Amino acid sequence: MSVVEDTREEPRSPSGPGAAAPRRDRYFDTLRALALIRVVAYHTFGWAWAGMVFPSMGIMFGLAGTLMAKSLERPALQVVRSRFRRLLPPFWFWGVFVVMAMLVHGWMPGWEIVYWVVPLGDPPGNAWGEQAWEILWYLRTYLWFVLLSPLLLRFFRLAPVPALALSLAPILVLTCVWAGPDNRFGSATWDLSTYLFCWMLGFAHRDGVLERMKPGLVVAVSLAAIGFGGWYAFTHQAEFGTYDLDENPLAQAFWSAGFVMLLMWAKAYFGIDSARLTRFRRTNRIVTVFNARAVTIYLWHEIALILAVPLIDRFWDVPAFETYLPLESQWFMFGVGWLLIALFVLVCGWVEDVAARKKPRLLP
Numbered sequence: 008m009s010v011v012e013d014t015r016e017e018p019r020s021p022s023g024p025g026a027a028a029p030r031r032d033r034y035f036d037t038l039r040a041l042a043l044i045r046v047v048a049y050h051t052f053g054w055a056w057a058g059m060v061f062p063s064m065g066i067m068f069g070l071a072g073t074l075m076a077k078s079l080e081r082p083a084l085q086v087v088r089s090r091f092r093r094l095l096p097p098f099w100f101w102g103v104f105v106v107m108a109m110l111v112h113g114w115m116p117g118w119e120i121v122y123w124v125v126p127l128g129d130p131p132g133n134a135w136g137e138q139a140w141e142i143l144w145y146l147r148t149y150l151w152f153v154l155l156s157p158l159l160l161r162f163f164r165l166a167p168v169p170a171l172a173l174s175l176a177p178i179l180v181l182t183c184v185w186a187g188p189d190n191r192f193g194s195a196t197w198d199l200s201t202y203l204f205c206w207m208l209g210f211a212h213r214d215g216v217l218e219r220m221k222p223g224l225v226v227a228v229s230l231a232a233i234g235f236g237g238w239y240a241f242t243h244q245a246e247f248g249t250y251d252l253d254e255n256p257l258a259q260a261f262w263s264a265g266f267v268m269l270l271m272w273a274k275a276y277f278g279i280d281s282a283r284l285t286r287f288r289r290t291n292r293i294v295t296v297f298n299a300r301a302v303t304i305y306l307w308h309e310i311a312l313i314l315a316v317p318l319i320d321r322f323w324d325v326p327a328f329e330t331y332l333p334l335e336s337q338w339f340m341f342g343v344g345w346l347l348i349a350l351f352v353l354v355c356g357w358v359e360d361v362a363a364r365k366k367p368r369l370l371p
Contacts, residue, residue: 065263072209236262
C-alpha cells in the first residue's frame, strides 16, 4: 500500500467490449485505512508493540509494489511520471507551510532545500519542525522504489523465487558487513533495504507467484521470518534501547516480510476482497475517504498531533472542560488529533484531486 496508489484492480484479460470494468479492491483499501490509523496511533502513544501487531509500513510498501507491477503494464516512463505527479503537489502544498514555519523560527536553508522540491533525499530543517518532517522518509523511500521498479520488476520476472530470497540480502549486508555511509544516501539505502522484500512481494502477488506456491511452504517461511524478526528485536534491546521494530531495521525487515507474505498469500489463496465491507455504509464511506485522502492524512497527521497539545492546554482554562473532560489522557489527544486531521482533509484534501487531474472535491 502506498499513500498515493489507486487500488482499482484491472482485469488481466485483454480489454474489449466484454471486458470487466476496473473495480476497487476493498481488501487493499481496508489495509490502507488500517495502516494509516495505526501510524497515527503509534505517533500518539508510542507503543513499541504496535509494529508487531500491525507492521503498517511493510504493508504499505507491499501493497504499493503490487499496484506498481500492475501499472507497469503501461510504458515505464509514463508510470513513473504519473506517480511523481500524484505525490509531489500535495507534498509541495504541505511543505510550504512547514518551510515557512521553520523560516519564521530562525532556519536558513542552503542548497539542500532542493530536497523540499523532490524529496529523493531527506529534506533539511531545524529542530523546531523536526516532528512534522521526520515522516518524509516514507515518501523518499517510495519515490526511489518507483524509480527502481522497472528494473526490479524485470529482475524479479527472470527468477521470481530467487529474486524474493535475494531481496533480503541487502539488509543483512548492511547489518552484518558494512553499515554504509552516514549521509542521505546511507539513510535511503537502509530504508530501501528494509522494505525491499515487501515491495517485491507485491510483484509476486500481482504475478500470481504466491498463489502457485504450496500453502505449507508459504506459512512455514512466513512464520520463520516473523520468528527471526521477533527474536532479533528482543535479543538486541540493549543495543537499540527497545524492541520497537522501527528502531531495528533487520528485525523490521524480517517481521514485515513474514507478516506481509501471509497477508498477500491469504488474499490470493482464499480470494479475499473485503466486499462485505460495502454492506456497511458508514464503514465503507470511511474507508473510501481514507483512500482518497491518504496522502493528506499521512502528511498532516503529525501537525495535527502537534497542534492538539496547545489546543488541549487551552481547554484547562474552561472549568467545565477541566471537570468533565479527560484532558490528561492520551486517548483524548488521539481523538482531538483525528478531529484536526478531519479538518485538514476538508481544507487541504482537494490538492490530491488536482494532482490526480480530477475535479476538486471537499470529500470524495
